[in-house]
Amino acid sequence: MPNTLPIAVTPLTPQIERFVLHFGEMGSRWGVNRTVGQIYALLFISERALNADEISELLGFSRSNVSMGLKELQSWRLVKMAHQPGDRREYFGTPSDVWEIFRTLVEEKRKREIDPTLTMLRDALLEKPSDDQERYAQQRMSAMLELIELSTTWFDEVQRMSPETLESLMRLGSRVQKVLGFADKLRFSGKKNDTPDA
Template structure:
């Protein structure tokens, strides 16, 4: 597979972004290549196109599978494993957010809940626990909101996201209609 200059720029950029998102550069580039490909790719095609060792590609594919960003597919008459990414970008977005939550948010919630069960020993610890309680409440509120958003059909979610700051105006108007002050008091 030959990369066009445009595709190569995207693949290289995704490698750089991957390292900022918690995966190594190789994994980011492998994902970008699979994402852009018109058809599923096997590990040899990926290694040859990107100039990576076969073992590096295999490890990268395992990581992408653990993130549920690529899936294994087979082709009739071919014993090799092929890899494809979900076609719907909304599905990819949801999977990424779910995986980030499972790997980063959920352990933090567990730690906060476990820590807040313990009785504080002194004033400094009471203060620390109060701050942790505030953080726990914020994260729980955010995750509950995200759970609701997650259940929306992609079309509705897209419309909601396109509303942007108009949502704040609608909420402000709703508050004024109820007789109270809006969020922009």
């Protein structure tokens, strides 16, 4: 007979509760509701995968709210479902690698927010402007498209890097800016030297 006896759930410590509540508050700023934010935070910080009943008990949410929250997190590919031997219930956890989580989140944000914007801009720029106002609007849209395409190309290249390389790149921080600033100075001084004497 399958084991469906509940595991004793230890209440959240004050520190973990603060973390979970903070993620709930931040959720609305990141495009998810408070419940989804808290469920994700709990799973992220939990040592083991949890089932929906445990999540419901720990957070004080209804079982239906937990189920909807888990479905949303699965659609973002931010939680993974697993089964345990002798137990019919589904257990949920987050990937252990924070870089994998970061990449998944950025990929999903891109699919949901950036790609539709790129499509709209490209479609708008295919249309012939009917007057000066539309001509100016298209110039602005073209500049926006160029920036977004440049950013997404850079992101695609970053996505192909190993977590170790990506971490090293991020740790360079202001040093990259200094190198680029120095390169600009060299380029500018080279242009001045190329200018023919009057």
